[in-house]
Amino acid sequence: MNTFRKKIAERVSSAAASQFGAVIDAGELIPLIEYPPDASMGDLALPCFKLSRILRRSPVQIAAALAPALGTDGGFSASALNGYLNFRIDGSALAGEVLGRVFAEGESYGSPADGAGKTVVLDYSSPNVAKPFHIGHLGTTVIGHSLKKLFEFAGYRCVGINYLGDWGTQFGKMIVAYRKWGDRETVERGQCDALVELYQRFHREAEEHPELNDEARAEFRKLEHHDPANTELWKWIVDISLREYEKTYRQLGIEFDSYLGESFYQDKMPAQVRRLRELGLLKTDDGASIVDLSDYGMPPCLILKKDGSTLYPTRDIAAAAYRYETYGFDKAVYVTSSAQSLHFAQWFKVVSLMGYPWADRLVHVPYGTVSVNGEKLATRTGNVILLKDLLGAAIDKVDRITAEKNPGMDPATRQKIAEDVGVGAVVFYYLSNNRIKDINFVLEDALSYEGNTGPYVQYTYARSCSLLAKCGDVPLPQTYVIETEEEREVVKCLAAFPERVAAAIAAYEPSYVTRFIIDLATAFNRFYHNCQILSAPDPETVRTRVAITRAVNTVLGTAFSLVCLRKTEQI
Ligand code: ARG
Numbered sequence: 164m165n166t167f168r169k170k171i172a173e174r175v176s177s178a179a180a181s182q183f184g185a186v187i188d189a190g191e192l193i194p195l196i197e198y199p200p201d202a203s204m205g206d207l208a209l210p211c212f213k214l215s216r217i218l219r220r221s222p223v224q225i226a227a228a229l230a231p232a233l234g235t236d237g238g239f240s241a242s243a244l245n246g247y248l249n250f251r252i253d254g255s256a257l258a259g260e261v262l263g264r265v266f267a268e269g270e271s272y273g274s275p276a277d278g279a280g281k282t283v284v285l286d287y288s289s290p291n292v293a294k295p296f297h298i299g300h301l302g303t304t305v306i307g308h309s310l311k312k313l314f315e316f317a318g319y320r321c322v323g324i325n326y327l328g329d330w331g332t333q334f335g336k337m338i339v340a341y342r343k344w345g346d347r348e349t350v351e352r353g354q355c356d357a358l359v360e361l362y363q364r365f366h367r368e369a370e371e372h373p374e375l376n377d378e379a380r381a382e383f384r385k386l387e388h389h390d391p392a393n394t395e396l397w398k399w400i401v402d403i404s405l406r407e408y409e410k411t412y413r414q415l416g417i418e419f420d421s422y423l424g425e426s427f428y429q430d431k432m433p434a435q436v437r438r439l440r441e442l443g444l445l446k447t448d449d450g451a452s453i454v455d456l457s458d459y460g461m462p463p464c465l466i467l468k469k470d471g472s473t474l475y476p477t478r479d480i481a482a483a484a485y486r487y488e489t490y491g492f493d494k495a496v497y498v499t500s501s502a503q504s505l506h507f508a509q510w511f512k513v514v515s516l517m518g519y520p521w522a523d524r525l526v527h528v529p530y531g532t533v534s535v536n537g538e539k540l541a542t543r544t545g546n547v548i549l550l551k552d553l554l555g556a557a558i559d560k561v562d563r564i565t566a567e568k569n570p571g572m573d574p575a576t577r578q579k580i581a582e583d584v585g586v587g588a589v590v591f592y593y594l595s596n597n598r599i600k601d602i603n604f605v606l607e608d609a610l611s612y613e614g615n616t617g618p619y620v621q622y623t624y625a626r627s628c629s630l631l632a633k634c635g636d637v638p639l640p641q642t643y644v645i646e647t648e649e650e651r652e653v654v655k656c657l658a659a660f661p662e663r664v665a666a667a668i669a670a671y672e673p674s675y676v677t678r679f680i681i682d683l684a685t686a687f688n689r690f691y692h693n694c695q696i697l698s699a700p701d702p703e704t705v706r707t708r709v710a711i712t713r714a715v716n717t718v719l720g721t722a723f724s725l726v727c728l729r730k731t732e733q734i
Pocket of ligand 1: 286288289290291326327328479497498499
């Protein structure tokens with residue numbers, strides 16, 4: 164739509180000169196042109212009250228005078244209504260412009276292309292080893308990955324970091340629990356489940372025998388001091404967990420560039436603590452070292468505990484400094500639940516007080532909580548749904564549905580469809596929500612083939628693939644002639660893709676992309692049902708309609724890749 168915004172602005176600028184003798188730069192008009200609230204009013208609109216001051220007329224007078232002076236050969240028509248100029252873009256002109264760009268740019272159509280030479284590091288997923296990887300982690304994992312895709316699409320160099328929670332007193336507990344109740348074989352076999360079981364048993368037993376907590380603290384301290392036996396055990400526990408996480412990541416199609424977790428920063432914290440001390444930022448409070456943030460309306464940021472051990476914020480500060488030295492980031496994005504918003508606000512403030520020039524490049528991207536079928540998840544009571552189980556259930560269900568629909572399908576194809584669609588359904592359902600809103604996960608809804616779901620949009624993609632496979636090499640038309648409102652709607656949707664992508668990046672909001680996918684899929688399905696494509700009577704119409712289908716296929720495919728959705732040619 165930006166091309167038309169520009170064209171309209173230029174025409175309005177010259178009409179203002181001819182009608183009112185006023186000089187208004189077209190560049191200033193472009194941002195004033197908006198989408199009308201109701202598409203029946205037009206495709207774009209200019210609220211003329213914004214020009215009243217310069218033109219010294221009422222909005223109604225301005226709109227009435229400018230509308231007829233804009234000409235009829237610009238690919239749009241204008242009408243005046245209640246002080247607004249409403250524009251309707253000619254479908255054929257729009258198609259020529261947009262489809263031309265889609266075919267010329269292919270899979271990069273829609274890229275804001277403003278990231279070249281810049282680096283974004285993204286910290287996401289980052290589960291805590293030995294604690295359950297439950298569906299609360301779905302948010303950070305898929306939002307983080309989608310943001311990485313979006314920034315990559317815009318040309319940024321991206322570094323995806325899985326900042327594993329691989330350090331902390333929970334390892335003291337794990338070590339104690341393993342030595343008391345565990346054995347190698349059971350853990351190797353049971354992987355994360357076995358580890359979680361040991362961890363939960365520790366908590367149960369510690370209620371009756373609180374001295375276990377002291378033992379755990381002592382074991383963790385030994386680990387901190389590089390005790391060889393504890394170090395070996397710790398490495399093994401992390402390894403077992405990682406192996407299992409990787410299975411889930413593979414299903415989701417996610418890879419990381421770095422797995423440097425919290426443990427890596429052990430020896431990098433003292434330098435930060437020293438700097439804080441030298442700057443006079445550290446205060447002692449009941450034996451602990453803190454940074455007072457009362458001037459900024461926040462509770463103090465804890466840097467060192469009474470016993471001198473470091474804390475979550477201390478590690479984050481050291482990690483950010485290290486990442487800046489290593490990657491020289493222009494932006495560092497952290498995706499976590501909104502429960503951690505205060506933590507991030509606090510240490511972001513601390514690094515800014517420390518005078519780090521990169522402090523204002525840190526961005527926290529929070530998201531809301533997940534409940535399942537209306538029930539809140541509680542880790543403590545063991546009422547958790549593991550991410551791998553949720554994905555597994557979705558895959559099984561799709562497999563059953565596919566088997567019913569296509570009893571003759573070979574099992575390998577069916578398995579692939581089940582994975583693509585099952586995983587896609589979960590991811591799409593999750594990313595359809597505005598990220599900050601709490602979400603209630605209902606698997607049935609996510610898997611429905613009707614409504615705004617993953618299966619629905621993947622089905623639409625597959626439909627476009629099979630149509631294109633059927634039509635072979637249909638050449639492009641000489642000129643695009645758009646005859647129906649359905650065709651125009653599809654083209655209009657395609658035209659909006661670049662803006663939607665830019666908005667998604669600016670707001671760190673993958674749901675703008677999922678919403679775009681729904682809009683495009685809906686417009687395409689309406690077009691598919693109401694317009695003859697291959698059997699249209701006139702060959703030029705066939706060519707135009709096939710071209711529209713081809714463009715939809717390309718752009719849907721691009722949009723899918725931005726939200727971790729697999730392209731399904733068959734469903
Ligand atoms: N491991 C943490 C958790 O599961 C999330 C880490 C987020 N990233 C960070 N740099 N603090 O709660």
